[in-house]
Amino acid sequence: MSRFELPAEAVLRAREKLVLDHFHDEVARDWDATLSTFPHPHYELIPMMRVHDGDSEVREYYHDTRVAFPDQDHEIIAFRHTVDAVVVEFWLLGTHLGPLGKIPATGSKHRTRMTAYFVFDEQENLVTERIYFDQLSILKQLIGGLDKKNPKDLLTIGRAVVGLLAMSGGETDPRLENTTPPDFIE
Template identity: 65%
Template structure:
């Protein structure tokens, strides 16, 4: 296990940062081959829904599904930080809910959701995971916020959206919930 206090040399941090910025840029361009080329084995962990997308086909499906839901998806980077084994990016994710998001029907509303992504690197400087954190209720509030909730005609859509949200997080991936405590002993 690498020393968690050993920050890599500046040239390694620059290379990691460039890879992450290219990754973000290629996602906005929806050039999936270039995005996938940033990983030796594509792997996404979406913490709010406790889902994992592992391997080329699963990650391509994830890209497809999120771009059906938000075809204009974009981001604004707030901050970028380095750790011993990761690049940590705080950003706003933006988009218009034009298609279904899993079981959540499209609302036509825009969202701007603050997120954090950990781009985790192995000992050989390969990107091995993108781990994303965000508040699903903040996003859902924005997606439903454009609807007039006093109009009973919108109630079925709201109910379907809430059911869809519950369905998306009803089967947590065991690798995200069956974790061991960190070893915080000093060397």
């Protein structure tokens, strides 16, 4: 298929249903149903340059994010179809009640605008969920509501900054660095 041709309407409708079911099942915490939308679960978190590949890594990602934000939810802003993907813009919402990596719970709420690319292969299997967002927006919201005059909140802010710095030194997944430019010759 040409990069200028969208698939048939029936294909686009099937992709849309699968992605909407995926979103619904994530909010419902039905991990088996969510993971069944992939033949092989694969998440790419671009801000951190991290990949969660396979059932156990993706389940661990789900666990860790729901410990941090037990009430995690979303509001879809826009839904777009491309030749090989569905692109969803959405607000991710949650209350920070548990550790987020090495960042301690702040009790603050966040509402962060994100974009997710749900990429399909030639057989119409979902092969990747690639997520883009601004980490600083989340951190700003998580510590922004704390009282800078309260010693306890100042300690939390300090721990959050130290936790963020500790998390920022991780290895970049080479699968996200080793990219090939598209071939524009037809």
